[in-house]
Amino acid sequence: MRSLVAGNWKMNGATADALHMAVALRAAAASLPCDLLVCPPTTVLHTIANALIGSPVAAGGQDCHPKASGAHTGDISAAMLRDAGARWVIVGHSERRADHGESDALVRAKAEAGAAAGLSVIVCVGETEAERVAGRQNDVVGAQLAGSLPGHFTGVVAYEPVWAIGTGRTPTEADVAAMHSFIRGVLTARFGAAGTETRILYGGSVKPGNAKALLGLPDVGGALVGGASLVAADFLAIAAAAPVATLSNTAAGG
Numbered sequence: 001m002r003s004l005v006a007g008n009w010k011m012n013g014a015t016a017d018a019l020h021m022a023v024a025l026r027a028a029a030a031s032l033p034c035d036l037l038v039c040p041p042t043t044v045l046h047t048i049a050n051a052l053i054g055s056p057v058a059a060g061g062q063d064c065h066p067k068a069s070g071a072h073t074g075d076i077s078a079a080m081l082r083d084a085g086a087r088w089v090i091v092g093h094s095e096r097r098a099d100h101g102e103s104d105a106l107v108r109a110k111a112e113a114g115a116a117a118g119l120s121v122i123v124c125v126g127e128t129e130a131e132r133v134a135g136r137q138n139d140v141v142g143a144q145l146a147g148s149l150p151g152h153f154t155g156v157v158a159y160e161p162v163w164a165i166g167t168g169r170t171p172t173e174a175d176v177a178a179m180h181s182f183i184r185g186v187l188t189a190r191f192g193a194a195g196t197e198t199r200i201l202y203g204g205s206v207k208p209g210n211a212k213a214l215l216g217l218p219d220v221g222g223a224l225v226g227g228a229s230l231v232a233a234d235f236l237a238i239a240a241a242a243p244v245a246t247l248s249n250t251a252a253g254g
């Protein structure tokens with residue numbers, strides 16, 4: 001299976017940035033060993049998606065409302081993201097969970113809405129530093145997966161320890177591998193064979209300098225990249241560090 005390297009711009013980027021990024025990604029995408037996704041702010045989603053038409057690079061949203069339409073001022077539905085050119089949506093990012101009090105049940109409803117609109121869904125999970133210090137990371141992530149994943153799930157899981165996001169700190173490679181193995185076990189227990197093919201991304205301070213080590217770990221199917229995805233050269237260097245898919249792992253997933 002090819003890795004997925006996804007960029008999450010968060011609340012950064014204007015039209016000029018989107019056009020610049022699209023040009024850089026288009027030029028490099030064909031020679032990369034992974035699938036590439038960019039999730040800009042909704043205000044420039046259409047601009048970047050339009051500029052990427054005909055390239056293998058996909059565009060996605062960073063969040064969606066669980067309903068398809070209605071009286072929800074300021075919100076964006078999954079169908080609207082798709083209409084703007086998105087093929088993916090991120091749900092349950094820890095910043096949404098923290099800033100907007102999003103529960104697992106709401107994240108699950110958003111994931112269902114994304115899939116219903118024809119989007120591939122990335123569901124984010126991850127423990128806080130206090131939870132890891134207390135040794136509770138598996139309990140926390142296990143509960144988030146149980147509550148956030150729809151009953152029928154064909155998307156991608158992103159493991160993002162909250163304390164590694166935007167801090168320059170990452171778990172040890174052993175800790176990342178252990179968590180991804182744990183998540184794989186949860187997915188196969190719940191979804192059977194389909195759970196063996198779900199891509200599990202690592203996110204949290206992925207940079208060009210640590211990408212090769214992180215992306216090469218067992219059960220790491222790619223990366224969700226925040227800060228480093230804002231600089232085309234850094235984002236592309238991370239993507240170039242993805243392992244080349246082999247014949248035994250080329251099954252399409254997510």
Ligand code: PGA
Nearest residue numbers: 165166204205225226227
């Ligand atoms: P970061 O963010 O790469 O800036 O740590 C990752 C994320 O929040 O998706």
